[in-house]
Amino acid sequence: MLQKNDTKTIKNKDIGPLPKDHPKVSIGKVGVLLVNLGTPDGYDKKNMYKYLREFLSDSRVIEWPKALWYPILYGIVLNVRPAKSGAAYKSIWNTEKDESPLRTYTRGQSDKLTEIFKSNDDIIVDWAMRYGNPSIPSRLDALKEQGCDRIVVFPLYPQYSAATTATVSDKVFEHFMKQRWMPALRTIPAYHDEPVYIDALAASLENALEKMDKKPEKIIASYHGIPQSYFKKGDPYHCHCMKTTRLLREKLGWSETFLLTCFQSRFGPEEWLQPYTDKTIEALAQDGVKDLAVFNPGFSVDCLETLEEMGVEGEEIFHEHGGENFTYIPCLNDSKEGMDVIETIVKREIMGWV
Numbered sequence: 001m002l003q004k005n006d007t008k009t010i011k012n013k014d015i016g017p018l019p020k021d022h023p024k025v026s027i028g029k030v031g032v033l034l035v036n037l038g039t040p041d042g043y044d045k046k047n048m049y050k051y052l053r054e055f056l057s058d059s060r061v062i063e064w065p066k067a068l069w070y071p072i073l074y075g076i077v078l079n080v081r082p083a084k085s086g087a088a089y090k091s092i093w094n095t096e097k098d099e100s101p102l103r104t105y106t107r108g109q110s111d112k113l114t115e116i117f118k119s120n121d122d123i124i125v126d127w128a129m130r131y132g133n134p135s136i137p138s139r140l141d142a143l144k145e146q147g148c149d150r151i152v153v154f155p156l157y158p159q160y161s162a163a164t165t166a167t168v169s170d171k172v173f174e175h176f177m178k179q180r181w182m183p184a185l186r187t188i189p190a191y192h193d194e195p196v197y198i199d200a201l202a203a204s205l206e207n208a209l210e211k212m213d214k215k216p217e218k219i220i221a222s223y224h225g226i227p228q229s230y231f232k233k234g235d236p237y238h239c240h241c242m243k244t245t246r247l248l249r250e251k252l253g254w255s256e257t258f259l260l261t262c263f264q265s266r267f268g269p270e271e272w273l274q275p276y277t278d279k280t281i282e283a284l285a286q287d288g289v290k291d292l293a294v295f296n297p298g299f300s301v302d303c304l305e306t307l308e309e310m311g312v313e314g315e316e317i318f319h320e321h322g323g324e325n326f327t328y329i330p331c332l333n334d335s336k337e338g339m340d341v342i343e344t345i346v347k348r349e350i351m352g353w354v
Contacts, residue, residue: 030353031124031148031183033139034110036301037102038131038158043089048082053265055131062268063230085304090309104130105301106156108334109342116343122354124148130168130275137175143183145277148282150184150353155302158197159240160190161226177212188349195249196344200337202251203242203296208293208329216293216327217285218260221245222310223298225263225272238273244297265305281314285321292318295329299312300338302331 016258040098056062062069087236094104110127117123128139132269143151155168169187178180178240191197231238248254263278277294284292294314296306313327318326331350332338 006280026145026147027149029122029124029147029149030350031126031138031143031146031151032113032155032350033143033151034106034125034127034342035136035157036102036127036129036309037164039102039303040086040089040145042098042274043086043093045082047085048086048089049078051132052081052085053078053260057276058131058163058167060170061163069154080317080351083096088304088308091312092304093164100303101307102301102303103335105331107154109125109301109339112334112339113342116339120354123350128170130164136168136171140276142174148183150186150348152186152188152346154188154342154349157208157298158190158300159192159223159237159298161237162230165281166188181322186349188345190236190240191341192244192259194341194345197341198244198247198251200246200294200341202330203337204332204335205248205329207296208295208327212293212327213323214291216291216325218258218287218292219246219254220260220262220280220292220294221278221297222264222277222294222298222314223260223273224265224305225276227270227272229270231273241298242337248297260329278312278317280315281323282321288322289335290324291299291320292323292325293329296331299331301333306331 001134038051038055040047044046048154053073059066062073089100093102094097094101097104106129107197109276110125114125117125124143126139126143128134129135140151152215153168153172155165157164160166172185172187193260205219221241221244226235226237242261243264245259249256252259260275260280263273264282266272266276281292281294292308296302296310299306306328314328315326316351334339
């Protein structure tokens with residue numbers, strides 16, 4: 001009989017005689033797959049086109065009927081946006097590793113989690129991107145080949161949305177629908193109100209404030225937006241974002257007028273969740289706010305939307321309208337605080353398997 005967590009290749013003595021042509025199957029290990037949104041392989045037009053086509057073709061991301069959306073996507077968006085987005089990616093590209101910061105930091109999270117579990121041979125950690133490389137199917141296959149018959153999938157989105165968390169699950173189960181032997185699966189839920197996550201954000205903010213010459217008059221918690229129509233259909237994302245900010249205020253003893261909640265990255269003609277971050281930055285500067293800080297609690301690692309949209313564009317808007325001191329506070333990334341969040345949640349979710 002196989003003992004719990006006994007990692008081996010199935011042999012005749014385990015389950016009886018096997019046909020000579022039976023494929024080798026390894027079992028007994030637990031896989032942990034960290035999954036982030038995605039990144040292009042390069043900021044050139046070809047790579048940007050490929051990435052944006054995959055991303056914007058996802059019906060979870062753009063819920064319009066394909067008959068309406070695809071002519072716009074292929075006739076306008078994919079002819080214009082690759083060059084514009086490519087220029088933005090180029091401005092924040094990790095030239096040392098020739099990759100986007102999102103890939104660098106997500107790999108860092110995986111490497112550090114591997115180090116955390118190094119004393120347990122039964123756990124294998126890997127990472128993937130929902131859009132782009134390394135793909136979810138490729139890493140699921142790699143875990144399975146290494147003997148993972150139980151896999152925990154960790155979508156790295158603190159606040160749940162169908163356009164992020166759900167589409168990761170879609171891709172995972174879509175892949176295993178084609179498999180003869182499907183491993184047992186768990187998906188980690190949203191962690192927008194987990195104490196370890198709130199503590200990590202609070203520590204990150206306090207550390208950033210200690211390094212500032214002048215304390216900001218306001219701090220904006222800027223979350224990626226979603227169309228209002230998604231919210232009205234029942235997506236809990238807005239509620240999750242508001243709760244995260246509320247818990248942070250309570251943890252730090254801050255007021256609603258000091259720590260604000262805003263939403264960024266709107267796209268297309270629809271109305272999105274409000275207040276909009278860019279409009280709020282503009283209004284604050286016009287109202288006489290001279291010192292402002294912005295951070296992105298909805299992003300587990302820094303990426304285009306944080307480093308370029310907030311760190312560059314946000315600062316430009318603030319200065320153009322009269323602001324003076326703008327500070328972008330980095331995401332948790334693979335910092336000690338960020339890894340505390342991932343480690344705590346993973347250890348809880350693999351209970352009973354390890």
